[in-house]
Amino acid sequence: MLGGILSLLSAATFGLNNAAVRRGVLTGSVLQGLAITVPIGVPIFLLCCALLGGLEALFGFTPETTLLLAAAGVVHFVIGRYGNYRGIQSWGGNLAGLVQQSSILITLCFAIALLGETLTPLRIFGIALIFLGPVTMLPGRKAFERKAATANFTPRYAEGFFFSMLAALGYGTSPILVRAALENQSLGTSLAGGTISYVAATLAVCLVLLSRKQLSHVLAIDPVAVRWFAISGVFVCLSQAFRYMALAVAPVTVVAPILQLQAVFRTVFAWFLNREHEAFDGWVILGIAISLLGAMALSVSTDFVLNLIPLPATLVEIARWHWP
16 A cells, blocks of 8 residues: 555655656756756755665665665766656657656566566567557648647657667666565665665766766756756656655556556646647647557456456456466
């Protein structure tokens, strides 16, 4: 129950974060966004860690666990977030989020390869829906381009798809690393782990800013972008705090499907904050719904579905097939 509530809070705050990022990248760059949203996570995580009694755990992790947490931070907060920001900048948050829902497919692939998970007909069905979702949006492409033109925005589809997939790779890999490091740990310890991840990600961003050219670029940020990136940094940090706590007390197969609800929250918040900058064509909404259904199909167990829906013996036998 607690893991489900924490996952839902993570999905909601991440959806709001994406809406804020969309406003930030209208006048700011992706690197400027990273330079604000990544370091801001360190003090927030430290504060949350202190409130839940996790400060002592900061220095109690084994070297292997620390390495897993640091890797998770760089993969998620730097690589994944960079891809997310570039994708949102290129073709909007709704379309970027549509492709990023494939992150659960990546998580499943790693789970099969590393954690002994299996491929079932239900999961094959989910994979098919994940790929069908982005294709569904194509009929509404011209309408979106006309709408974007009125807001002086030219969607870059190839760039948006590439970086959204990069985000999916980062977001799909990190839960495996976090779960491996924090399985069955306390909430305070999970936040200590998140602090390590954020510190590692901040150090990676600082390495980029050692370049005088990049540092000058970041310092020249537009004040409006600063405000939106700061708002985004707070909400995404809260989202990550909820996610780390959820992964500490619940398995990935419980947390991952609930996190996919961020697609719903993203669309709702985008409607209120970015209506003139986003695609809200019926085809896009349908694509989001199809991909969300696919993500859920990938996440629930076959036994759960069979207990919910009575099927003939032949279909039950087919449904229970698995590989390997």
